[in-house]
Amino acid sequence: MGWEAWSYTVFLFIVGALFGSFFNVVGLRVPKGLSVVTPRSSCGSCGRQLNAIDLIPIFGWLIRKGRCHTCNASISPVYMVGELVGGLLFAALPFMVSLHELWIAYPLVSVLLILTVSDLAYMLLPNKIIYPAMLLFTGLRLFVHPLPIWQYALGFMVGGGTLILISLVATWMGKPAMGFGDIRLMALVGLVMGIKLVLLCIFLSALLGSVIGVALIASGKLDRRSPIPYGPFIAVAGLVCFCFGDPLMTWYMDLILWQ
Template sequence: MIDVVQLSHIVLLFFAGTLIGSFCNVVGIRIPAGKSIVMPRSSCMSCGTQLHYTELIPVLGWLLNRGRCRYCKQPVSGIYLFGELAGGFLFALLPYLIAEPRELILAYPMAALLIALTVADLKHRLIPNKLMYPALIFFFLLRLLIHPLPYYSYGLGFVLGGGSLLAVSWFFALRGKDGMGGGDIKLMALMGMIMGAKLVFICLLVSALLGSVTGSLLILAGKLEKENAYLPYGPFIAAGGLCALFFGDPLASWYMGLFH
C-alpha cells in the first residue's frame, strides 16, 4: 500500500520528469537542425508565434489546447506530449525498477538521453553525433566510478552491441541496400557500455523483435512500402535498452531456460 509520503515522492518525480522530458524534446528537435537549445524561445512550428507560458506547462499545456496552437489552430505534434510523458513516467518509476541505488546515477541521465535521441530520430531520422560523442565520454567516466560488474563486462558489451549492428550494416551494404546508420551502431555500443554484455544481448533481442513486429504491422496496414521501407531504429534500441535495464536479469534467465 502506497502511503502519502511515497505518493508525494512519486508525484514530485513525475513532475520533475516532465520538465526534463520537455527539455529533451527541445534538444532532440533543435540539435539535429543545428539550432541553439537556449534561444529563441519555443514557438509554434506553423505560424511562428512564441508560445504563452501556459502552453509551456508540460503535458497540461498540450492537453488543455487539445494538441493545437492557440493562435493558428494548427495541430501541434504529439511528439512533444510523448517526450514529456516519457520523462514523467520514467523518472517516477526508476527508483522502483532499479534494484541497485547507485545505478540510478546512470539510469536517470540514460533515460533523458534516450528520450532526446528518440525524438531526434523520429523527427529528423538522425541520431546526432553532437549528442552521441559527449554521451559516450560521460558514461565511460561514470562507469569507471560505478561498476557493479567487472570492467571487462562493460567493454565486451560495448564491442558486442556496436559490433552486432556494424555486422548487420555490412550485410546490407554487400546487398546494395541501406542498413543500420552510424548513429544506431554507436547507440547500441553505448547501451553495451552502460549495461554490460549480458544485458546488451537482451537489448539486441528486444529491439530487433520490436522493430520487426512494428515494421510488419505498418506494412500490413499500408503505412510502409515493403520495398525500400524506412523505419527509424533508434526508438527500438531505446525501448530495448530500457527493457534490458529494468527486466534484463529475469528475461536472460527465462531465455537461457529455453535451452535446458
C-alpha cells in the same frame, strides 16, 4: 505505498515531464545545429512565442485542446507524448532499478529520449549527443559498476562490432545497411549495460523492429521500401534490458532448460 512514497513519485513525474519537454527541444534543435536556449519555442504556423500556459508540460497541450491559442492550428500531440513518457519513466525508475543504478538510469533515460526524438524527426542520431554520452557513461561506470569493468568495455566493442557485421552482411546482400548512428548507439548501450545485456538488446531491438515494421507495412502505414529509424527500437529494447534484462535472461534460460 505510503503518502511519502506517493509524493516522491508525483514529484519525480513532474520533474520528468519538465525534462521531457526540454528533451523534445534538444532532440529537435541539436541535429539542426540550433541553440537549445534561444529562441523560445513558437507556434509552427503563426510564429507566436509560446507563453507560460503553453509551456506547462502535458497540461498546456490539454488546456489548449491541442490547438494554437492564436491561429487555431493544431499542435502535434508528439511533444505532449514526449513529456508524458519523460514523467512516467522518471517516476517509475526507482521501482525498477537498484539504488546505485539510479545514477546510471536517469542520464540513460535522458539520452535515449533525446535520441528517440531526433531519430523520429530526422532519421538522425547526432554525434553531438552520442559522443558526450559515451564520455559521461565511461566516467559514471568507473564509479558505479555492479559488474567487473571489462564487461562494460567488452560490451562497447561487441555492441558496435555486431552491428558493423550485420551492416556489412546487409550491404553484401543488397539490403539497406544500418546507419553509423545506430552502430554508435548500440556501442553506447554495451558500454552502459555490459556484454550480456547488449547481446539481449541486439536481439530484442531486432525482434521489436521486425514486429512493428511488419505491422506498419501490413496496415498500409508504411511502404515496404521506405526506411524506418532503428534508433527508437534500440532505445526501447535498451531500456527494457537495463531494467529487466537479468530476470528476463533467467526466465529464458529456465524455459530452455526445463524443456
